Amino acid sequence: MPDRYEIEQLVINDSFINYCFNRNPSDTAHWKNYLSEHPEEAATFAEARELVLGISLMLIETKEEEETAVIPMHPRRKNLQTLFAAAAIAAVIAVSTFFLFRNKPEVSTPQLYAFSTALAEKRTIKLPDSSTVILNAGSELLLDKDFGRKNRSVSLKGEALFDVQHDAQMPFTVGVEGYDVKVLGTVFNVKAYPGDKKSETSLISGKVEIYLKHTASAYKTLLPKEKFVIVKDLEALPASKAADIKPRTPSTTIMPLSYNRNQVNVETAWSQNRLVFENETFSDIRQKLERWFNVQIIFEDKVVEQYTFTATFEKEDINQVMKALQASYGFKYNIKGKEVKISHQNRR
Template structure:
């Protein structure tokens, strides 16, 4: 049993470091799936690791992770059970510091699919925040406010599948042997290695994929488009239409840098983004909102009142707060 505990710990170290081989990853997944103890320990390690990949305090992230790894160093003669006690004790102070800046919650759970029980990691991003995730293959995903990303524990074994609700910016590690796919509702984005942004909030009429580098294939049911850099695919949920058009694709990812960018976007759609980013409820009581369109960008360091002043330069609207709800009315 002790040998198996040591094997599990070594494999987890490789997994967290991103140096694990396909063969060893298969062994690790087998151990996790067959042991409730290993499953719980895996869950805790993933959560702790994810805490160190939050965009806030990005400049301190690497040093904190290095310090954490140094503090977790113990001799190889100790059993996993004993090491786990020391592990939990040593990271307690770090967690107390990091949890205050963590912008996403990470869980591991089981879901039944066609192949039987499958373990998933899921990250949920609260309104008003965003979170960065490092996937096991070295790919990264930045999730926008109100988004959810999940991926199976078997990620990278044969394929690299992730499931997105909301908006995500992806930098995919190249691997022609293992296709990377984003499943966003009815829409699927298929790549081998590239940089792109996917926006697919269920409450929005349309979903979009903007390609920054590389190439992607976007499909919805039996419809398909192939994108080149500075092109985006648009899927209209109302009509079922899927098409592509030229765009300045870098603007689609400006939200990752603290800005919201709009190109001929209705005021109603902009207000939805403001709701998500500032975690507020906005009630529209004006017929003009649907008919007005804007192009430009908003600095998210501005206060909510400054944002409204910036957009409503002609002073057409009143923004009234009552019971925690902002009402948009005509003047």
């Protein structure tokens, strides 16, 4: 064991990396014990830990360009030292820069780490805390700039399935329009697309707390196989009247999760590449189809929007889906490029 650790040695040490992410109890105990015996190295350890977490987020940004963004920070992975060694040059540069500018005043710059999916795309992301997120089509996930260091806060626009690692000291929080979801370790689905009438949080296992915006205490606590639903107020108010009207309390409810006749969970079926409709109107499934296939659906008759469907699709394309749905009502449709026009059968 060296007389004194240098920052460059610590940032490529697997045991120290585990300590930084609190992954291995024996590694955590070892380095805490070492620090208690060598308090003079506390500043060095703190700087090294900041670099380890910074390199982790740098690796996130590098991997984001891949079709499946898997962040190489999983505790079962055996080549962590190789990954961090590859980033050692960046670490040395960061260390040099730190000592060069350490006496200059810091400028606080907001910095978020973003992941997004296009229409007809899904992406699996491994976060630095080993939590896993599957992003559905047309979604965006933002990590707080202090994620893994001071908090585990993310914000979501769209839909994602979360499998969160337990950490009682640092709860995981998902912020969406209208409310926050707070968890310690669990599996849950959040659907919060801008423009949708409803936002939902569906709990698969564990326990989550729902906090409405601007409230200090938990509004609802979900149990497994329950979902929280909030109906959005999408009516825009004129600017001249908005100040005189008190904001309306959103409509909320707790409901059981939905399952089809094959006991497939409707809320999370998308993460298994299943497109599931369970007694839903054409109007309701319109946006699902648009996101799933990257198309624009145009209803030429109001009556068509009220047709209801129960169906499950996996590998079908948009034309095959339309043909299958057509068997129920006999509507007409025309696909031209990414535009799908649908009309009533007797329309002239």
